[in-house]
Amino acid sequence: METRKxxxxxxxxxxxxxxxxxxxxxxxxxxxxxxxxFNPFQTVSMSFLVFAGAGxxxxxxxxxxxxxxxxxxxxxxxxxxxxxxxxxVVYNKLTENTPKLNVLSAHFVVDESFAIFSxxxxxxxxxxxxxxxxxxxxxxxxxxxxxxxxxxxxIIVANSFNISLYALFVxxxxxxxxxxxxxxxxxxxxxxxNYLLSFVISHWSLIVATLLGAFIGMYIVDDDxxxxxxxxxxxxxxxxxxxxQ
Amino acid sequence: xxxxxxxxLLCALVTFIPRLIPAIAVDRLNFGPKFEKFLNLIPYxxxxxxxxxxxxxxxxxxxxVGLVGALVAGGLAWKRxxxxxxxxxxxxxxxxxxxxxxxxxxxxxxx
Numbered sequence: 282m283e284t285r286k287x288x289x290x291x292x293x294x295x296x297x298x299x300x301x302x303x304x305x306x307x308x309x310x311x312x313x314x315x316x317x318x319f320n321p322f323q324t325v326s327m328s329f330l331v332f333a334g335a336g337x338x339x340x341x342x343x344x345x346x347x348x349x350x351x352x353x354x355x356x357x358x359x360x361x362x363x364x365x366x367x368x369x370v371v372y373n374k375l376t377e378n379t380p381k382l383n384v385l386s387a388h389f390v391v392d393e394s395f396a397i398f399s400x401x402x403x404x405x406x407x408x409x410x411x412x413x414x415x416x417x418x419x420x421x422x423x424x425x426x427x428x429x430x431x432x433x434x435x436i437i438v439a440n441s442f443n444i445s446l447y448a449l450f451v452x453x454x455x456x457x458x459x460x461x462x463x464x465x466x467x468x469x470x471x472x473x474x475n476y477l478l479s480f481v482i483s484h485w486s487l488i489v490a491t492l493l494g495a496f497i498g499m500y501i502v503d504d505d506x507x508x509x510x511x512x513x514x515x516x517x518x519x520x521x522x523x524x525x526q
Numbered sequence: 527x528x529x530x531x532x533x534x535l536l537c538a539l540v541t542f543i544p545r546l547i548p549a550i551a552v553d554r555l556n557f558g559p560k561f562e563k564f565l566n567l568i569p570y571x572x573x574x575x576x577x578x579x580x581x582x583x584x585x586x587x588x589x590x591v592g593l594v595g596a597l598v599a600g601g602l603a604w605k606r607x608x609x610x611x612x613x614x615x616x617x618x619x620x621x622x623x624x625x626x627x628x629x630x631x632x633x634x635x636x637x
Binding site: 299300305319353362371372387440443464471487494495498499 | 537
């Protein structure tokens, strides 16, 4: 039986590629926050306390444009509400969890760690902590590096970092699209839905399109194509036997 | 003038509470196989919604910058390049793109 430490390290290895996206994005966020009038302590604290990539960038941009406090907080709520849905998926899948560990780990869900973990066969909370705590550290570290090296970066390089989150999203999604044509169709429908809905309900479109897309997908995708449940001991035994043959 | 500390704390609160509720309530919920399938599809649809149309706003002034980045990342992912390498190569591709965009401007002026 694997120990907790081994599971954590396994998860950390799976989550590590997120670091390549989060440190540059963290620097980009810090650049925006400092330009908006945040001091270095406030800039890093926000990454630590809020931990929401796109949400933070949106909040500091609105602050810079002179939006009201209520407006910024409400937009943060709407944009970050997807974490409610993501944690519903994560905590429904977790094993070896306790109420205390659940509360301690709730803060760490983000799009990338959620996608990597929810598409994994392993479901222990120790694996999840490995996948999710590493990006958290990278995001805070990125903001800290940002406030230190800020003015040294050429503008072209700073702007190019803005693609890193999207590169991560695409890199996680493509292997699954390749595996199943029906998942690819679901993904395309969801993207189009979100684009169209954004004109009607602006920030809410992200959540509505995610749910509507999954609902449509239920009728397009076959049951076995989305079987990302943890393997049972029986499955593993069967695989070992197959490999031995 | 907004107090930045109050702003950060309120943003933290409205982000954390939706994260916490499933963590403390999920054990009391029992999901049927249909709802499980729905939940299993959410990772795909959430990523799709994050990419489209957000990717074309990577550079608010030049819409195709994000599209080029997404195509580079998608092509590399198709060839099974590792995620870390995809991010680094995509950023480098955009640095190159930004370096040659001024020449495109020059061509359109000439034409």
